[in-house]
Amino acid sequence: MSETTARLKILLLGDNRVGKTSLIRRYVHGTFSEGYQATLGVDFVIKKVKLPLNKRAISIQLQIWDIAGHAYYASYKKAFFQNTKGVMLVYDVTRKQTFENTNRWVDDVYQHSPGVPIILVGNKSDLRKQKVVKISESKKMCQTWENCIGVIETSAKTGDKVNTAFEDLTYEILVRHLNKK
Numbered sequence: 001m002s003e004t005t006a007r008l009k010i011l012l013l014g015d016n017r018v019g020k021t022s023l024i025r026r027y028v029h030g031t032f033s034e035g036y037q038a039t040l041g042v043d044f045v046i047k048k049v050k051l052p053l054n055k056r057a058i059s060i061q062l063q064i065w066d067i068a069g070h071a072y073y074a075s076y077k078k079a080f081f082q083n084t085k086g087v088m089l090v091y092d093v094t095r096k097q098t099f100e101n102t103n104r105w106v107d108d109v110y111q112h113s114p115g116v117p118i119i120l121v122g123n124k125s126d127l128r129k130q131k132v133v134k135i136s137e138s139k140k141m142c143q144t145w146e147n148c149i150g151v152i153e154t155s156a157k158t159g160d161k162v163n164t165a166f167e168d169l170t171y172e173i174l175v176r177h178l179n180k181k
């Protein structure tokens with residue numbers, strides 16, 4: 001296997017408290033805390049991953065960007081989206097409004113990073129009794145968006161499907177990237 005290194009920037013978008021920071025913490029550090037997760041304190045974190053693709057081991061430096069407050073987001077949108085290769089758009093399966101608002105977030109993606117793949121993530125799947133957004137609704141939503149690669153329900157609390165969500169998005173970016181060469 002020959003080795004290739006790719007640097008990829010991805011963004012997590014979605015309403016307040018849907019679990020963006022928790023998903024990143026779970027994926028990068030393997031931890032979770034019940035309290036409100038203050039933003040990571042920096043613009044982004046880096047996770048090094050290796051994925052097998054076409055008999056090659058692709059080493060990836062995944063730059064994962066989180067929203068550090070909504071005022072900050074509003075003022076620095078351009079820098080935030082610059083060079084973005086993929087978007088994880090997160091809603092909370094227990095709060096319908098956060099699901100409906102994904103449409104607004106997608107408008108931002110279309111405006112600032114047209115064409116990048118988007119994965120729609122319904123987080124807090126562990127809260128089964130409070131769940132109000134059906135996966136069938138999210139699939140429909142995804143179909144109405146250009147470049148939506150799929151829907152996945154995750155739990156940053158238990159860790160369920162968190163790796164898969166990041167990996168599916170990363171794979172999609174890689175495949176597109178390599179097909180261009």
Ligand SMILES: Nc1nc2c(ncn2[C@@H]2O[C@H](COP(=O)(O)OP(=O)(O)O)[C@@H](O)[C@H]2O)c(=O)[nH]1
Nearest residue numbers: 017018019020021022034035037124155156157
């Ligand atoms: N039960 C449950 N709570 C979660 C999950 N993910 C995040 N939370 C909680 O939801 C709140 C908001 O999470 P946070 O990551 O700060 O959301 P952000 O504002 O989108 O970054 C915190 O109290 C977290 O502990 C999850 O998968 N399941």
Ligand SMILES: [Mg+2]
Nearest residue numbers: 020021038039
């Ligand atoms: Mg946060």
